[in-house]
Amino acid sequence: MTVRTAELLMALMMGIFSIYLMHKSVELPIGWIEDEGPGGGAWPFWLSSIMLISCIGIIYNWFRKKGPIATSTKTYIQSHVLMEVSSVALALIITVALFSFIGIYGALPLFLLFYLRVLGKHRWLLSITLATLIPIIIFYFFEITLKIILPKGITEPLFIPLYKMFF
């Protein structure tokens, strides 16, 4: 896919999103209400219309072939870059999905092992050491020092004795 094609697709998608936002805005009154001023939907409605007009402007420039992006025939994302970026993005998505099931302390070591060993090609020893150490530091820093309780999923019961130790 060329940059030029991507430009059109992105503008179309954002245009559709703008229309959806306009549609959601009219759930509240967008006109003038006596003694209350503009209705609750007015602000987002007119702003989403501005979004839509901007998208139409971008598409208009695309047809006129104006600007460096609208005329670029370069590849939008080269295949080896796409491999790299999408594996990182996928790893993040899977990690976040796992937060709710095996908890943050189950998901983070897996994420770290994958990143360090598979993507970074570091030695096993270094990968395993960091994958254990970093979650421990995070536990001490966030849960003990800052008292921000992070999601645990099914591992919740394992942490009850730990909390008893610290609080």
Next chain:
Amino acid sequence: MLEILGLLADGFTVVFEPQNLMLIIGGCALGLFIGAMPGLGSVNGVAILLPLTFLVPPTGAIIFLAAIYYGAMYGGAISSIMLGIPGASTAVATTFDGRPLAKQGMADKALTGAAVASFVGGSISVVLFTFFAPPLAHIALVFGSPEEFALMMLAFATFVGLGGDDLFKTIFSIAIGLVLSAIGFDIISGEPRLVLWDITGFLHGINFLVLAIGIYGIGEMLWTVEENALGGGKSMLSDATVTVARTFANLRELVSSWKTMVMGSVLGYFVGILPAAGATPGSLMSYGIAKQMSKDPDSFGEGNLEGVVAPEAANNAASTGSMLPMLTLGIPGSPTTAILLGGMVIWGLEPGPRLFTDHSEFVWGLIASLYAANLFAVIINIAFIPVFIQILKTPFTILAPIIFILCLIGGYAPTQDMHDVWLMLVFGIVGYLMRKLDYPLAPAVLAIVLGPLAEPALRQSLIISDGSFAIFFNRTYSGPIMIAALLFLFLPVFKMAYEKIRNKVSS
């Protein structure tokens, strides 16, 4: 005058509390570290680390973040000089002469020059700041909702007029940021509003940090992953010889550059005050002027120390300058100050001119901490140059997962809702794809912070005027501000028309 000095002295007593002093030193070191990493700058550091400040009181929190901000501005020069890759866009101009100097084996000279220039830039600008801020805040005390709204219009209009990005994409970015900030509840009627796809997670609105960390954390890191994949992951680290004797010789040599430093500082400060301008154009302009002022302009670009000193003084001065409208008017001029302002709202402070009277300790503690952070940053920077060079040798594949994890936790911490972590991932990935198409994203971050302040300002103004927009034009302060905003807004149209006429005349 004396009153200001008294308040500043009070500020220093806040700064010298042991906890705050620790926060400044820690913040400077962290900021230097983040700034030194290629691709990451002050805005990324402040966005990713803001959730860490929820524990300390607001004064401590802003001091910590200001120290990170300062440290990162210093640190940006390190990767510009050592790797030839700017640590952030603000340090682009530093590569022009810093890199050639490093290649000639004089990396230590460039690094010391950058540190000292940053110190001078920071010091001059913070003194200017101290004496400009209170009178400006005093004038702004009479501002009502029409003036507030006019100021916000001005901030957005400068992005359109001066941002230099595609006109439609800039406007789109501002509008989407404002709409995203409207999600949740309608502030006046209290009804749920824009609950997208009826997902209940949208009921509590979108915290600005979710968008800021999405774009400046996840999105920026994906961008860096791409850059590494394109560059084969290899970068050329220069050698640097650092000895005490050489450092002192370097410091002596810098005395002759004082004129350039002062010029860069004053210029950077005033460019920094303007929204949408800020540190990057400030440093580039300063570089250009230093070249014109020089007796030997041809040596610029081949390793002239003045070419390192000028942009570094300017970018630090600009970062102080950009705090002026944020603190006195409640209008941030840059994404970094927008995030700081968003933080102030989280800590329960109401941004705006009343801050100076209602939370004097907070304001003066922050100003005094700028003096202190500046001093600590230059000391840490010069003393630990060898350590920062070592840090640059850390492989990206070790740092990247750690930063990603900090982002995920940072997205979760403010609301403790998994919905926000998902949303942050979406913003990060879509933001990355949009950035590849040259959509400017800084206006969106500014807009999501200002949205919750702009909407009530507009609605209250319209209630006062019974629906007439004339209220923005017929008041002493809002009139000129609004007209200036409109001029900036239509600047691109004027430019286009002018070019068309010129083309017709010439053909």
